[in-house]
Amino acid sequence: MKRSLACLAAVVFAGQVGTAAEIKIGVVAELTGDMPAVGASCKQAALMAVDEVNNAGGLKVGGSTYTVDLEIEDNAAKADQSALAAQKLIAQDRVLAIIGPNASLGAVPASAIAEGGRTVMITPWSTNPKTTRDMRTGRPKRYVFRACYTDTFEGHVLAMFILNQLKLKRAAVLYDVASEAPTSQSELFRRIFTEKGGVMTAFETYTTGDRDFSAQLTKIKESNPDIIFLPSYYNDVPLVVTQAKRLGVTVPFLGSDAWSSPELITLSQGTVEGYYFANHYAADIATPAAQAFIQAYKARYKALPDDVAALTYDAFGLLFQALKQVDKPEREALRNALSSISRYEGVTGNMRFQEGSGDPIKSAVILQVKNGRFVWFANANP
């Protein structure tokens, strides 16, 4: 009995190796912690991207066909756990590449691990310049890429939007000083906005986990701005906006891409109606390729994909396009193929990587909250 089982196992095992080898891809996502909606979108889009490839018979790399296997790790939206998860995927699971983490607070530490482990990491959603750039040497990291635009670009887009389209001159900022993306977005926004002739009336901060913003909002109200830039994640936005309205603040808020989760609509109950924010893509004006993705995602998960889902799908798209160019699924070859991608047609638009850098050149959109939905308002090209 024992022997026959062993034989059977040997046959099954041999059969698997014979027909299809595996490519292991790691995912690090914010499944628990402060922004579970981000992790859930990432995971769902990752499963969809990989199933599509596997159901089509696998991925052809240098003449052989491989099935793609996912290793999904939770980082609890924390910096230390992101580094640990990346370490585990690289050293223990020996993945070919890592997709994620999404939020910059996890992507920045994980990128250092990926760079040290010479493993490709593509973050779908981290916009912080530090993710792809080594701040000590000032040089781009060799193995770290992203599927989204950077904070520098977003800061520029939003500053110009206020000055040129809304024709407002006085802006205040309230941001979470303990979180990577909001901090860098706020500082870049302030620099660009004042350079272009805007007036910064107040520049206030809070810390992750704070829920009382009454002191800062009273101060901002006193400074008399025309608009308030609030680059907070979707879970903080409703708290700030509700308290501001209670304190008699009547000017609008302007958001960053961190607003874009549909959870914002559920949590804010109409308080963000009419406000604008910058985003990576607009589901309502998508290209045919994007429409196909949106339809498939809706059919599978009964929900409209947010930008994290779309960017995760694009991160996998970039990865698969690069893998088709290499002879063997190896980390170094994959890295070289990725950095030489000259055109990728993604759900979030066309992109290519800047010379010697992991930052893609792509456009942004401005969305408006209208009747509880995110509606396209304007395009912003690089």
Add this chain to the structure above:
Amino acid sequence: MAYLFQQILNALQLGSIYALIALGYTMVYGIMTMINFAHGDIFMVGAFLCFVAATVLGLSFIPALLFSMLGCALLGVVIERLAYKPLREAPRVSAVITALGVGLMLEHLTLVFSPYPRHVPALWSSASWHVGGVTLSSLQVLIIVLSVLLMVFLDWLVRRTMLGLAIRAISWDRTVAAIMGVPVDAVISLTFAIGASLGGAAGFLYALAYPVIDPYMGVIVGWKAFIAAVVGGIGNIRGAMLGGFILGAVEILVAAFLPSTYRDLIAFALLFILLICKPYGILGQPRPQKV
């Protein structure tokens, strides 16, 4: 001037919530000389009970408040009986570690239902009045008035009733109180129930004022309220109230007049200096250790 008044109102709102939570820490410490680190998470459960009462059960304001308070009181008693009572004679540090564990358990129990933050619907009118540049919302009035009423009631309970006398007797000397016929177990359970129900009321009011709740919301607020209890003199009920209002005022006023980035740094440095000057807290008194 209007700016200062507005900030003082903000401070009163925040301070009254800190004070309500601080009372839970101080009552348990007063009777058991034990720090109930699960109290911040009981506060969180109070906020979630408010959410359940408002959405699933569809209760109105007063029944929902009672639901949160009674639910937390029951939770406090269960925790005391299951987790702390067996450790009453064990080294104090065991009870403190158990309390931390109970807190983590409550967080993850809530997490099991859903990791998503929840929106709490308005149970109270959102009217506001503008008086000479100061905006006063009806919610602010509710929070401050209700907190003060609860504190006055508690103060009366502890100073003027038989139950209060029993609590103070056990706090003074548990063994002697038992010999004199005080039902020690029942009174300790009741103390936990009162402390936890105040935590529940604080969670309820907090959920109305800051209407997005999540399972980790009690951690930082809990720490801050604990600090408030220590600043006021832990074990002293009026001290906990005073400490809560002081912490609220320091946090708001530092952010109001100095760069908000340094708020916590300056606020806690001030409290630190205060504790150096008054090591037992503002109203606390040194307890002679019996040999």
